[in-house]
Amino acid sequence: MSKIGVFVCHCGENISRTVDCARVAKASGQIRGVAVAKDYKYMCSDPGQALIKNAIKEHKLDGVVVSACSPHMHEKTFRKAVTEAGLNQFLCEMANIREHCSWVHEKEEPTTRKAIELVRLMVEKVKRNMALEPIRVDVTKRALVIGGGVAGIQAALDIADGGHEVILVEKDPSVGGHMAQLSETFPTLDCSQCILTPKMVDVGSHPNIKLYTYSEVEKIEGFVGNFKVTIKKKARSVDIDKCTGCGECQLKCPSKKIPSEFDRGLKNRTAIYIPFPQAVPARPVIDREHCIYFTKGKCKACQKVCPTEAVDFEQTDEYVEEEVGGIVVATGFDLYTTDKQGPYPDYKGYGEYGYGEDPDIIDGLQFERLASASGPTGGAIQRPSDGKEPKSVVFLQCIGSRHPSKGIEFCSKICCMYTAKHTMLYKHKVHHGTAYVFYMDIRAPGKGYDEFVRRAIEEDGAVYLRGRVSRIYRSGDHLIVKGADTLSGAAVEIEADMVVLATAVMPQPGIEGLFQKLGISYDQYKFASEAHPKLRPVECATAGIFLAGACQGPKDIPESVAQASAAASKALILFSRDQMLREPVVAKVNENTCIACWYCVEICPFTAISKKDIRDRQGNLIKRVAEVNPSLCTGCGTCAATCFSNSIDLDGFTDEQIYSEINSLMAVGQDLFPEPEKAEGDSPDEKAA
Amino acid sequence: MSDRTDKIREVARKWLADGTVEAVVGWEQGTYREKCSPVLVRKPEDADRLLFNDRCTNNLMTYLKRDPVRGMEKVGVVAKGCDIKSLIGLLQESQVEREKVMVLAVTCEGVKKDDGTVPIKCQACDVNTPTFYDEIVGEKVASNPDPEARFKDLEKLDAMTPAERNSFWREELDKCIRCYACRQACPLCICSRCIAEKNQPQWVETSPHPRGNFSWNLVRAYHLAGRCVECEACETACPVNIPLMLLNRAMARTVKGAFDYEAGKDPEVQPPLRTFNLDDDNSFIL
Numbered sequence: 001m002s003k004i005g006v007f008v009c010h011c012g013e014n015i016s017r018t019v020d021c022a023r024v025a026k027a028s029g030q031i032r033g034v035a036v037a038k039d040y041k042y043m044c045s046d047p048g049q050a051l052i053k054n055a056i057k058e059h060k061l062d063g064v065v066v067s068a069c070s071p072h073m074h075e076k077t078f079r080k081a082v083t084e085a086g087l088n089q090f091l092c093e094m095a096n097i098r099e100h101c102s103w104v105h106e107k108e109e110p111t112t113r114k115a116i117e118l119v120r121l122m123v124e125k126v127k128r129n130m131a132l133e134p135i136r137v138d139v140t141k142r143a144l145v146i147g148g149g150v151a152g153i154q155a156a157l158d159i160a161d162g163g164h165e166v167i168l169v170e171k172d173p174s175v176g177g178h179m180a181q182l183s184e185t186f187p188t189l190d191c192s193q194c195i196l197t198p199k200m201v202d203v204g205s206h207p208n209i210k211l212y213t214y215s216e217v218e219k220i221e222g223f224v225g226n227f228k229v230t231i232k233k234k235a236r237s238v239d240i241d242k243c244t245g246c247g248e249c250q251l252k253c254p255s256k257k258i259p260s261e262f263d264r265g266l267k268n269r270t271a272i273y274i275p276f277p278q279a280v281p282a283r284p285v286i287d288r289e290h291c292i293y294f295t296k297g298k299c300k301a302c303q304k305v306c307p308t309e310a311v312d313f314e315q316t317d318e319y320v321e322e323e324v325g326g327i328v329v330a331t332g333f334d335l336y337t338t339d340k341q342g343p344y345p346d347y348k349g350y351g352e353y354g355y356g357e358d359p360d361i362i363d364g365l366q367f368e369r370l371a372s373a374s375g376p377t378g379g380a381i382q383r384p385s386d387g388k389e390p391k392s393v394v395f396l397q398c399i400g401s402r403h404p405s406k407g408i409e410f411c412s413k414i415c416c417m418y419t420a421k422h423t424m425l426y427k428h429k430v431h432h433g434t435a436y437v438f439y440m441d442i443r444a445p446g447k448g449y450d451e452f453v454r455r456a457i458e459e460d461g462a463v464y465l466r467g468r469v470s471r472i473y474r475s476g477d478h479l480i481v482k483g484a485d486t487l488s489g490a491a492v493e494i495e496a497d498m499v500v501l502a503t504a505v506m507p508q509p510g511i512e513g514l515f516q517k518l519g520i521s522y523d524q525y526k527f528a529s530e531a532h533p534k535l536r537p538v539e540c541a542t543a544g545i546f547l548a549g550a551c552q553g554p555k556d557i558p559e560s561v562a563q564a565s566a567a568a569s570k571a572l573i574l575f576s577r578d579q580m581l582r583e584p585v586v587a588k589v590n591e592n593t594c595i596a597c598w599y600c601v602e603i604c605p606f607t608a609i610s611k612k613d614i615r616d617r618q619g620n621l622i623k624r625v626a627e628v629n630p631s632l633c634t635g636c637g638t639c640a641a642t643c644f645s646n647s648i649d650l651d652g653f654t655d656e657q658i659y660s661e662i663n664s665l666m667a668v669g670q671d672l673f674p675e676p677e678k679a680e681g682d683s684p685d686e687k688a689a
Numbered sequence: 690m691s692d693r694t695d696k697i698r699e700v701a702r703k704w705l706a707d708g709t710v711e712a713v714v715g716w717e718q719g720t721y722r723e724k725c726s727p728v729l730v731r732k733p734e735d736a737d738r739l740l741f742n743d744r745c746t747n748n749l750m751t752y753l754k755r756d757p758v759r760g761m762e763k764v765g766v767v768a769k770g771c772d773i774k775s776l777i778g779l780l781q782e783s784q785v786e787r788e789k790v791m792v793l794a795v796t797c798e799g800v801k802k803d804d805g806t807v808p809i810k811c812q813a814c815d816v817n818t819p820t821f822y823d824e825i826v827g828e829k830v831a832s833n834p835d836p837e838a839r840f841k842d843l844e845k846l847d848a849m850t851p852a853e854r855n856s857f858w859r860e861e862l863d864k865c866i867r868c869y870a871c872r873q874a875c876p877l878c879i880c881s882r883c884i885a886e887k888n889q890p891q892w893v894e895t896s897p898h899p900r901g902n903f904s905w906n907l908v909r910a911y912h913l914a915g916r917c918v919e920c921e922a923c924e925t926a927c928p929v930n931i932p933l934m935l936l937n938r939a940m941a942r943t944v945k946g947a948f949d950y951e952a953g954k955d956p957e958v959q960p961p962l963r964t965f966n967l968d969d970d971n972s973f974i975l
């Protein structure tokens with residue numbers, strides 16, 4: 001007979017407030033197979049664990065039920081304790097009488113009874129538990145970093161400096177992300193390019209970093225420690241090994257009227273182009289959609305001038321496979337567009353503000369380009385419509401952000417700061433101009449941040465108006481901005497030469513496709529979700545995948561970089577071991593009864609099941625059956641639920657265990673099918689017929 | 690009818706003579722009243738035993754998964770449209786290889802039950818003229834334009850309160866003698882070892898006690914969710930006349946509502962419970 005120990009925890013008062021723990025222990029002691037049952041104030045404490053360990057030795061226990069909090073909280077603790085007392089860790093189970101009982105019920109008789117039932121279930125299960133050994137899997141000590149913005153760059157450099165290979169995948173032709181577009185950065189006003197480009201160069205030349213630009217992750221298989229990634233290298237139409245980056249091709253390309261993504265449409269580029277002079281790699285790419293050869297079949301001007309014959313019109317998309325152990329996701333953000341039909345169909349735009357219709361209404365990133373020395377105006381603030389210096393500029397904060405009626409509730413966090421920065425950059429260049437800012441609240445709670453905003457107001461004379469703008473319309477040479485100053489209660493009307501909208505920070509459009517491939521979760525806006533908002537902020541619920549930068553939510557550069565280094569250190573921790581232990585809760589197929597219907601093969605979300613031939617010694621096929629790869633199986637149980645021939649069992653959660661749990665309840669409860677009460681008119685003859 | 694019989698014999702004879710198939714599964718005249726029985730014809734000269742009439746009720750596909758037919762290199766099978774639906778199920782579930790069967794389809798105006806009445810499946814048939822076959826005999830027969838009519842019977846269940854429904858099924862399932870004829874007749878009950886025969890643990894109590902009867906009949910129905918092609922073989926086989934098709938059709942109606950899927954239509958489309966897709970509807974998860 002089994003010798004099970006039951007240990008009932010009071011959890012201070014968390015459990016004992018509504019559950020009579022002493023009675024639970026006493027009743028548990030009566031269950032067949034229970035050799036010892038005890039209660040204690042804090043079972044997870046040192047003396048509590050000692051109590052369990054001693055009981056295991058004294059009573060030679062072959063199973064333990066800790067009746068306490070959720071396994072999520074303390075299963076590891078107790079499994080470790082029983083192991084120290086010589087018991088296999090998988091012979092220890094937890095009955096959750098806190099979340100499932102004491103916290104959700106009043107102090108009443110049935111509450112204690114429910115706690116007893118929960119213990120009974122677990123006792124029946126533990127009786128049928130088997131000693132299992134964790135599965136050991138080798139760790140591939142290479143990392144994949146997806147996204148080459150400042151976060152991805154930092155994570156890649158840290159892991160590479162830690163001595164491990166990094167695969168960096170960037171969808172655009174160059175790394176750099178949004179930071180490369182910025183002019184100067186708050187709160188210190190140092191030049192963005194000057195601090196970023198050295199890092200970009202490092203990423204391009206680091207011996208441990210393999211850079212795939214103009215590439216995307218196509219497919220991901222496997223699990224922590226052993227991911228297999230398929231990367232799609234989009235056809236660049238330029239052989240980047242032959243190309244020297246001389247730029248001759250750009251000069252000759254006749255297709256010149258394509259709005260530059262890097263300059264956010266304020267300047268045009270050619271069809272063959274290097275996105276910006278400091279690009280890494282500084283190699284061009286042909287935009288096939290606008291290339292005259294690709295659209296009309298004739299041109300090849302670039303090929304003719306290329307001194308190294310690097311232009312290759314025949315190039316096709318290429319797929320490469322890489323094996324990695326950990327993944328850092330750093331896909332960053334994009335800006336909500338305010339014209340009517342933006343890339344975020346779920347959210348309403350701000351048609352009323354005229355973005356996309358009037359050239360002098362621009363967004364924050366466009367202003368960054370105007371202010372940037374590498375920008376379309378060489379850093380001179382000129383309004384897009386006619387190149388005149390704007391004498392007054394109105395900045396509007398919270399465009400999209402904190403606007404539930406437009407579909408977005410969150411605060412984009414960086415706009416208060418960059419708008420203050422914009423007013424300063426403007427003032428430093430247009431000394432007689434006036435900057436007006438419409439804001440809701442000023443949120444500047446970073447190191448040196450509030451001082452920065454005060455400087456904009458006090459030293460650089462930005463006029464801050466608390467209120468919203470109702471309408472912007474053109475009147476001759478000016479834009480009329482109508483709004484309210486809620487502090488003075490007055491309606492205001494400002495004649496502006498240019499309007500800058502601080503639009504909401506949103507995830508990259510369509511990024512959920514990547515998140516689904518990775519099997520990580522995301523919130524309603526499609527920002528990636530962390531495993532725990534406080535205690536595991538850079539990890540995903542999926543083991544081995546870490547988050548860095550603005551793909552998780554609005555972040556500024558210091559935060560993005562800090563998180564990137566944190567993600568890198570998580571990856572390095574993973575790589576510090578040669579092998580990893582995995583829970584042995586995996587599916588097993590009964591080959592005798594499997595009928596090869598392949599339902600399991602089709603439905604396994606982790607493609608852990610394959611088809612196996614069973615042959616006799618002569619090699620003749622006898623039958624085919626399903627086979628589970630234990631290192632891919634996550635123990636989700638989908639197959640076991642789907643297999644109607646009941647040929648799949650989950651180690652640790654076998655049918656037999658579950659059945660006995662249910663059965664133990666039935667034994668105490670009523671018979672679900674008692675003989676029917678005889679209803680009137682229900683004559684015995686009728687029944688016999 | 691006799692015309693179709695002649696043609697069936699002719700095709701079967703040819704297939705057997707030229708070695709296209711090892712045997713042909715078909716119907717022959719039975720020994721009890723006008724009933725027809727299944728027959729396995731192996732020699733060309735025996736092809737004349739085959740026939741087709743409105744008493745050819747059996748769904749012969751169920752033999753494809755059994756010995757000796759299962760082991761044959763290639764077998765011919767005579768089939769009505771409804772029988773072919775179950776073949777499609779077997780193909781989807783990799784139980785039969787398409788290259789190993791020759792389907793001799795026969796058009797059909799509907800069959801009759803033992804009591805002479807026309808089954809619901811025939812009243813609402815949408816495959817009187819089969820479309821999936823290797824060879825077909827018989828003139829084209831028009832189908833019922835409203836196949837949903839087969840769900841009409843469920844209205845009486847819908848109208849019941851849960852308590853009434855419970856006692857309705859108690860009464861019906863009380864009759865079950867656990868002979869498992871339904872399972873044996875079903876072309877899609879494909880397990881080699883049925884859950885009803887597993888005893889570690891014993892999910893289904895074996896004695897004909899209400900508890901075991903409920904488990905058995907519900908497990909059988911659930912295992913056919915999204916798979917049952919409504920051929921009525923189980924109900925026809927049941928010796929105590931339990932209205933099993935009410936259960937099956939209720940499931941079929943639910944599957945159709947939830948997944949817009951009907952079993953036995955297209956061998957290339959996966960049954961809904963057989964797929965895992967990231968964009969599966971998750972709205973039912975709280």
Ligand SMILES: Cc1cc2nc3c(=O)[nH]c(=O)nc-3n(C[C@H](O)[C@H](O)[C@H](O)COP(=O)(O)OP(=O)(O)OC[C@H]3O[C@@H](n4cnc5c(N)ncnc54)[C@H](O)[C@@H]3O)c2cc1C
Pocket residue numbers: 146147148149150151152169170171172175176177178179182184185186187215216217330331332333334335364365368414418421508514548549550551555556557558560
């Ligand atoms: C107008 C404006 C001004 C700002 N000013 C400042 C400032 O002064 N100071 C400051 O601290 N912060 C500032 N910020 C914030 C700063 O831009 C961000 O904090 C920073 O860019 C976040 O870096 P990231 O790497 O997370 O994202 P990103 O810079 O967005 O980089 C993400 C990268 O991932 C790539 N990518 C996306 N999807 C994929 C995919 N599926 N596969 C492969 N690659 C992919 C993108 O192409 C991009 O290169 C400003 C932001 C804005 C909008």
Ligand code: SF4
Pocket residue numbers: 589593594595596597598599600601625626642643644645646647648
């Ligand atoms: S679902 Fe079950 S019977 Fe079908 S292949 Fe998988 S293990 Fe075998």
Ligand code: SF4
Pocket residue numbers: 586587603604605606607608609628632633634635636637638639640
């Ligand atoms: S439990 Fe089954 S379905 Fe889930 S991962 Fe393992 S093999 Fe796949």
